Amino acid sequence: MALKTDFKDDIFEGNRKYKLSQDGEGNTEIQDVTAYSQEGDIFTAEHINATNEAVNRLNSAPIRVTLAAAGWTGGSAPYIQTVQAQGIMAEDTPLLVSQLADGAPLDVQQAYSKAYSIVAAGTGTCGAGTATFKVYKKPATDIIVGLKV
Numbered sequence: 001m002a003l004k005t006d007f008k009d010d011i012f013e014g015n016r017k018y019k020l021s022q023d024g025e026g027n028t029e030i031q032d033v034t035a036y037s038q039e040g041d042i043f044t045a046e047h048i049n050a051t052n053e054a055v056n057r058l059n060s061a062p063i064r065v066t067l068a069a070a071g072w073t074g075g076s077a078p079y080i081q082t083v084q085a086q087g088i089m090a091e092d093t094p095l096l097v098s099q100l101a102d103g104a105p106l107d108v109q110q111a112y113s114k115a116y117s118i119v120a121a122g123t124g125t126c127g128a129g130t131a132t133f134k135v136y137k138k139p140a141t142d143i144i145v146g147l148k149v
Helices: 045-058 106-121
Strands: 018-022 028-032 036-038 063-067 079-084 095-098 123-127 130-135 143-148
Touching (some): 106 130, 106 143
Antiparallel strands (some): 063 143, 079 130, 095 143, 123 130
């Protein structure tokens, strides 16, 4: 969801001006009679909620997905794999982040680095709850990667 980015301020010269009037029941009404050269936008709860949701998504943990070595399709490059990615939206453009376990043994680090570099060199697109990866060489091992939205 794209957030509104073209809010405008009220523009007027001097001070705001208000007119008070009373109805027959003793109720007072306040009317803004300021002469505006530009009327601004109202910032509502809907706007702040959308902004807070976007900030919360930025601060959330990466969405972890597993790319299986046997899951790549295609007889020649590019090889394609679509996986479930709960929380991903079609309009997202996430960053690929490593999910290598801290303290992994050297052989695991090396295999992960090789597979990760293949995935990172490819391309990716998002759908509603899915991520599709295209690579130009098939990784030899399963790999868990993170998608940071």
